[in-house]
Amino acid sequence: MRCGFCLPVCPTFKETGIEAESPRGRISLMKAAVDGIMEPGISFEDQMNHCLGCRACEPACPADVKYGQLIEQARDAVETHTKQHRWWIRGVRKMVFKELFPSQQKMRLLGSGMHFYKKSGLQSVVRKTGVVGLFSKQLSDMEKILPDASGKGITQLLGTFIPAKGEKIATVGMFRGCLMDVMFTQTNIKTVKLLSEAGFDVVIPETQNCCGALHAHSGESDQAKMLAKNNIRAFQEAGVDFIVSNAGGCGAILVEYDHLLHDEPEWKEAADWFAKRVKDISTILVEKGRPLQFADSESATTSTRVTYQDSCHLRNVMKGSNPSRQLLKEVGNVTFVEMKDAGSCCGSAGIYNVTQPEMANQILEGKMVNVNATEASYLVTSNPGCLLQMKLGIDKHGQKGKMEAVHIADFLYDRVVKH
Incomplete structure (x- = not known):
């Protein structure tokens, strides 16, 4: 397809106006490499990596081209056939992709280290x-908005089964994530409690692991497949009706496990079973849950202005942008303000804001113009990466104290009537 409907929605094309920075341009580069017209060298690799993977091009495409799958295949091919990393890069990739993220125990150790760094006073000393200035400018900025990490995950704090409040509607499996479980532990806890309030028995399979999104986006497809298989086994054995994610980036690959394992026929039935049961927290609350009751603040004389930043993967892959808005509008003493271009990428895109800081910050600056125009007190989102990026934008624009970025599960649970 060469129609160009994807160009106006592509963040990198909008910033640069360069054809190669668009989905259409990148697909042309892929085809040229496959046809032997060009050698997939450094410039080809750089262009593939410059894509945020937001997949805004997919809903805009009249031919339903699966661009997200194409870009992942291209990155995997680069890693497999042409990429020759230096020894220390190979060591870092092995540590991160094969040892750290697949192991929840090691992730909890990371959480313990981050917790000690913030609470012991070491952070103040470093500053x-x-x-802290020895780091890159981007990492120094990100250090300022580190969340309160924990060395204990959700199962250590709540157990592996949380019963429904009132009459049970269904049994759901909570996908706890890897970074979510140690960096946003309280968000996971509040997600589970929201599900319980809405009438769900919640099971948290202890044997689940990382979703594999970071691996799939970074050319480590074999590792992503291994993680997917383990998650499928864990949730099948738990016998759940639905699988709930509170991170748009995780949810987007979870609903595509059937594609990730499409070349392994023996996994087709199990992958299909898993993919069709994945729901975002807001979606399952609206579509399946018992209606939540929200408390009106008697002391509030004016309503609180709230806006919402879409998670790209939740909006473009999971098609779940409306339920979050619906829930926010149901909260008492809240005026929901729709942000201009709320569906456009904020520049986080997993680790993109670390690996491609210049473009990420350029996109963030454009986003913050629209954020500030809402004059909202709360900026709500449904993905941890977006949440940190929005916190960074608020900090850079001097809005700290005037505006707060929060995960939707935290915002809703803090205002729901508990039974």
Whole structure:
């Protein structure tokens, strides 16, 4: 397809106006490499990596081209056939992709280290001595908005089964995530409690692991497949009716496990079973849950202005942008303000804001113009990466204290009537 409907919605094309920075341009580069017209060298690799993977092009495509699958295949091919990393990069990739993220125990150790860094006073010492300046400017900025990490995950704090409040509607499996479980532990806890309030028995399979999204996006498809198989086994054995995610980035690959394992016929039935049961937290609350009751604040003389930043993967892959808005509008003393271009990428895109800081910050600056125009007190989102990126934007624009970025599960649970 060469119609160009994807161009106006592509963040990198909008910023640069360069054809190669668009989905159509990148597909042309892929085809040229496959046809032997061009050698997939450094410039080809850079262009593939410059894509945020937001997949805004897919809903805009009249031919339903699966661009997200194409870009992942291209990155995997680069890693498999042409990429020759230096020894230390190979070591880092092995540590991150094969040892750290697949192991929940090691992730909890990471969480413990981050918790100690923030609570022991070490963070203050690092800042006062200027050590933080030794990092790149982007990492120094990100250090300022580190969340309160924990060395204990949700199963250590709540157990593996949380019963429904009132009459049970269904049994759901909570996908706890890897980073979510140690960096946003309280968000996971509030997600489970919301599900319980809405009438769901919640099972949290202890043997689940990382979703594999980071691996799939980084050319490590074999590792992503291994993680997917383990998750499928874990949730099938739990016998759940639905699988709930509270992170748009995780949910997007979970609903595509059937595609990820499409070349392994023996996994087709199980992958199909898993993919069709995945629901975002807002979607399952609206579509399947018992209606939540929200408390009106008697002391509030004016309503609170709230806006919403879409998670790209939740909007473009899981098609779940409306339920979040519906829930926010049901909260008492809240005026929901729709942000201009709320569906456009914020520049987070997993680790894109670390690996491609210049473009990420350029996109964030454009986003913050629309954020500030809402004059909202709360900026709500449904993905941890978006949440951190929005916190960074608020900090950079001097809005700290005037505006707060929060995950939708935290915002809703803090205002729901508990039974």
